Amino acid sequence: MNTYSFSTEAIQDLDKICQYIAQSDQSAASKFFDEIRKKARLLSQFPNMGKAYSQLAPNLRGAPIENYIIFYYSGPNGIDIARIVSGYRDLEQLFEN
Numbered sequence: 001m002n003t004y005s006f007s008t009e010a011i012q013d014l015d016k017i018c019q020y021i022a023q024s025d026q027s028a029a030s031k032f033f034d035e036i037r038k039k040a041r042l043l044s045q046f047p048n049m050g051k052a053y054s055q056l057a058p059n060l061r062g063a064p065i066e067n068y069i070i071f072y073y074s075g076p077n078g079i080d081i082a083r084i085v086s087g088y089r090d091l092e093q094l095f096e097n
Helices: 008-022 026-045
Strands: 003-006 060-065 068-075 078-086
Touching: 003 008, 003 026, 008 026, 008 078, 026 060, 026 068, 026 078
Parallel strands: 003 078
Antiparallel strands: 060 068, 068 078
């Protein structure tokens, strides 16, 4: 069975996003969190489903969810979620280094 894990940065991203959403609607924040987990489970089963973002980092893939992108790397046992960020951000700057 394939699994998923979150990097420290992805956990921080998700926490900030959910806090922001919760300022206006706590149930929407909870729903967003659940949708992230559902999408992560799906991606862990079908890792090639996401779009390749190799121009940002080698082997990086991403999948949209609402106005955000889940960035991840495929591994032999599932996926490692690197970041969860707004699709409006400067993605190239985000993945520098």
